Amino acid sequence: MFDEETLNQYIKSYQLKIEERIFQVSKIEEPVSLYEPYKYIMAEGGKRIRPLLVMIAADAVGSDALLAIDAAVAVEILHNFTLVHDDIMDKSTLRRGRQTVHTKWNESVAILLGDLMIGKAYELLPKNEYHKRADKIHHTFNRGLIEVCEGQGLDVEFDGNMNVTLADYLNMIEKKTSRLLETAVVIGANFGYGKDVDIKSLRQFANYLGIAFQIQDDLLDLTASTASFGKRTGQDLIDGKITFLIVKAMEKIKDDSDKILLNNFFFNHGINETEIENFKNLFEKYDIFMDAESEANKYFELAKLELNKLENNKGVEMLLLLTNKLNKRDK
Amino acid sequence: MFDEETLNQYIKSYQLKIEERIFQVSKIEEPVSLYEPYKYIMAEGGKRIRPLLVMIAADAVGSDALLAIDAAVAVEILHNFTLVHDDIMDKSTLRRGRQTVHTKWNESVAILLGDLMIGKAYELLPKNEYHKRADKIHHTFNRGLIEVCEGQGLDVEFDGNMNVTLADYLNMIEKKTSRLLETAVVIGANFGYGKDVDIKSLRQFANYLGIAFQIQDDLLDLTASTASFGKRTGQDLIDGKITFLIVKAMEKIKDDSDKILLNNFFFNHGINETEIENFKNLFEKYDIFMDAESEANKYFELAKLELNKLENNKGVEMLLLLTNKLNKRDK
Numbered sequence: 262m263f264d265e266e267t268l269n270q271y272i273k274s275y276q277l278k279i280e281e282r283i284f285q286v287s288k289i290e291e292p293v294s295l296y297e298p299y300k301y302i303m304a305e306g307g308k309r310i311r312p313l314l315v316m317i318a319a320d321a322v323g324s325d326a327l328l329a330i331d332a333a334v335a336v337e338i339l340h341n342f343t344l345v346h347d348d349i350m351d352k353s354t355l356r357r358g359r360q361t362v363h364t365k366w367n368e369s370v371a372i373l374l375g376d377l378m379i380g381k382a383y384e385l386l387p388k389n390e391y392h393k394r395a396d397k398i399h400h401t402f403n404r405g406l407i408e409v410c411e412g413q414g415l416d417v418e419f420d421g422n423m424n425v426t427l428a429d430y431l432n433m434i435e436k437k438t439s440r441l442l443e444t445a446v447v448i449g450a451n452f453g454y455g456k457d458v459d460i461k462s463l464r465q466f467a468n469y470l471g472i473a474f475q476i477q478d479d480l481l482d483l484t485a486s487t488a489s490f491g492k493r494t495g496q497d498l499i500d501g502k503i504t505f506l507i508v509k510a511m512e513k514i515k516d517d518s519d520k521i522l523l524n525n526f527f528f529n530h531g532i533n534e535t536e537i538e539n540f541k542n543l544f545e546k547y548d549i550f551m552d553a554e555s556e557a558n559k560y561f562e563l564a565k566l567e568l569n570k571l572e573n574n575k576g577v578e579m580l581l582l583l584t585n586k587l588n589k590r591d592k
Numbered sequence: 593m594f595d596e597e598t599l600n601q602y603i604k605s606y607q608l609k610i611e612e613r614i615f616q617v618s619k620i621e622e623p624v625s626l627y628e629p630y631k632y633i634m635a636e637g638g639k640r641i642r643p644l645l646v647m648i649a650a651d652a653v654g655s656d657a658l659l660a661i662d663a664a665v666a667v668e669i670l671h672n673f674t675l676v677h678d679d680i681m682d683k684s685t686l687r688r689g690r691q692t693v694h695t696k697w698n699e700s701v702a703i704l705l706g707d708l709m710i711g712k713a714y715e716l717l718p719k720n721e722y723h724k725r726a727d728k729i730h731h732t733f734n735r736g737l738i739e740v741c742e743g744q745g746l747d748v749e750f751d752g753n754m755n756v757t758l759a760d761y762l763n764m765i766e767k768k769t770s771r772l773l774e775t776a777v778v779i780g781a782n783f784g785y786g787k788d789v790d791i792k793s794l795r796q797f798a799n800y801l802g803i804a805f806q807i808q809d810d811l812l813d814l815t816a817s818t819a820s821f822g823k824r825t826g827q828d829l830i831d832g833k834i835t836f837l838i839v840k841a842m843e844k845i846k847d848d849s850d851k852i853l854l855n856n857f858f859f860n861h862g863i864n865e866t867e868i869e870n871f872k873n874l875f876e877k878y879d880i881f882m883d884a885e886s887e888a889n890k891y892f893e894l895a896k897l898e899l900n901k902l903e904n905n906k907g908v909e910m911l912l913l914l915t916n917k918l919n920k921r922d923k
Contacts, residue, residue, distance in 0.1 A: 290742075291742065291746075292742055292745040292746045292749055294745055294748065294749045295741065295742065295745040342707075346703050346704070346707060349699075349700075349703060350699075350700040350703060350704070368680075368681075369680075369681040369748050370745075370748070372677050372680060372681060372703060372706075373677070373681070373741050373744055373745050373748065375703075375707070376673075376677060376706065376707075376710070376737070376741045377737075377738060377741040377742070377745075379707070379710050379737065380734050380735075380737035380738035380741065381738065383714070383730070383733075383734045383737070384731075384734045384738070388727040388730075388731075389720035389726060389727050390727055395720060395727075396719040396720050396721055396726075399714070399719075399730070400715075400719075402714075403711050403714045403715045404711075406707070406710065406711035406714070407708060407711035407712065407715070410626065410704050410707045410708040410711065411621075411622065411623055411626065411708070413704055414623040414625055414626040414701075414704050414708075415622075415623050417625065417700050417701070417704065418623055418625045
């Protein structure tokens with residue numbers, strides 16, 4: 262058993278390593294028109310959850326996190342590529358409180374930058390010469406890339422679609438959000454030559470964690486303060502995104518006068534800023550914020566149960582701590 | 593020595609294998625909104641030069657082309673991904689005589705499809721378990737992806753820039769066009785366990801071939817017929833693209849009245865369709881079509897000289913035949 266203080270110090274030291282390595286691999290090269298935005302997008306990355314998961318998963322299977330640093334950065338680059346391209350599709354102007362790439366530069370730069378980043382990410386994956394599980398790691402990474410695209414494709418398909426069920430929604434966020442977390446832990450665990458049974462538990466842990474994280478994210482769209490969340494309150498509603506709140510509302514609300522609001526949301530592919538309060542009231546009235554919170558909590562608990570299947574060590578305790586931190590986040 | 597008839601039969605049989613394998617790997621999966629355009633873009637691919645180069649390069653180093661079929665299709669998918677994303681940036685509506693993906697569907701689909709295709713391409717690269725040069729092949733592929741993005745980045749930077757020199761232009765097309773051909777032959781040659789010295793010659797061959805091909809492409813923009821070229825005559829001029837013709841014109845034209853046309857081209861980031869004739873006349877007046885033709889021919893010849901460095905065999909003769917065919921193409 263490690264005390265929380267010690268675990269937090271480990272996490273902080275890993276985060277520092279990640280920042281250091283990201284700084285090294287995002288130098289300005291030619292053409293500057295691509296590498297400047299590359300440095301920009303990689304420079305401010307928040308908590309670096311995904312690369313942390315890679316590193317800590319290596320610890321969790323009894324290996325050394327620091328060996329997996331390049332693979333960790335590869336996963337972080339892959340994640341940031343998805344943000345750059347998703348922001349174009351979603352027409353988002355703000356991300357983590359800063360201008361998005363296509364807003365600060367332009368769309369061509371943002372498209373190309375994302376493409377370049379995929380190549381940069383692959384360059385950091387281990388060669389077989391140095392790692393006996395390189396094939397597995399590459400395969401996991403390929404599948405992560407493909408399924409994250411499929412998930413975003415489903416998300417785009419959902420736009421304006423009133424028939425999306427909770428099951429459809431879960432399938433979408435499993436691909437869009439969970440899969441990259443799964444990719445992270447599976448790569449980390451393979452880097453550490455983990456046993457199949459442990460890798461399976463870690464993958465399932467990340468799957469649940471991703472679902473919990475996304476439902477919470479959907480909730481925070483309306484309950485977090487703008488300053489800390491880094492984007493406007495109600496941005497998902499304005500953008501017409503099909504979130505847990507919307508899917509749940511469609512499931513619960515039968516009253517015709519309340520349904521009008523929802524119908525307009527679908528019909529207009531989103532709402533005006535002035536309507537956000539009405540939606541907040543609607544979700545309150547039908548206990549949908551509570552539903553979201555308890556659904557997120559359920560998946561956080563399921564995630565932690567998976568961790569229990571692993572032999573306890575520093576890595577497993579760090580994953581548990583991270584999960585609890587994410588569970589309690591309010592931004 | 594093989595007669596041309598036999599070589600042509602080989603090329604045709606390789607093309608058939610490529611089409612067959614492409615058909616197998618571009619099945620419709622979920623989400624249909626992504627896989628339908630995937631099938632669409634992969635289904636009509638013209639001459640399949642790049643996968644042919646992969647396969648024939650394997651022959652050229654004394655191995656068997658058919659072993660390299662999956663790597664060949666990976667390179668073709670990578671090439672098609674660049675087309676999908678470039679067409680968004682260039683706002684092109686037609687490609688090979690068909691609607692571009694962002695025109696037939698929408699921009700989000702085109703962005704996501706390109707991303708998905710990168711993952712699909714990587715999935716077809718050899719695993720180390722089955723090929724001892726998998727690391728090298730992956731590295732070559734990564735560099736191809738990165739540099740093709742850098743090349744397109746330079747191309748975008750060139751937009752409206754009157755100071756682009758012939759050297760800048762050559763640097764750009766080496767990355768944007770040659771690099772993917774180099775990627776093709778280096779992957780094919782490594783697949784066939786070629787010697788370093790032969791791989792070096794093949795890479796240089798592809799480098800020259802790419803330059804020749806691009807200059808010829810710039811020329812065909814004005815001299816090919818619409819029907820056979822698959823896009824409108826003068827499309828590059830309309831789009832404001834910096835081509836060999838433009839760079840050469842900037843270098844040669846000192847006369848003020850003739851310069852006005854060029855200045856307007858840069859100032860307006862392109863021209864109206866009605867002005868195409870004026871530009872044709874301008875290029876004729878300064879022998880710029882002839883310059884382009886002789887420059888392209890020069891690089892085609894340089895490419896062939898590189899082939900002479902290889903021990904002659906069926907593969908080398910096929911590369912020579914392909915080069916001659918490309919040299920004589922009029923579409």
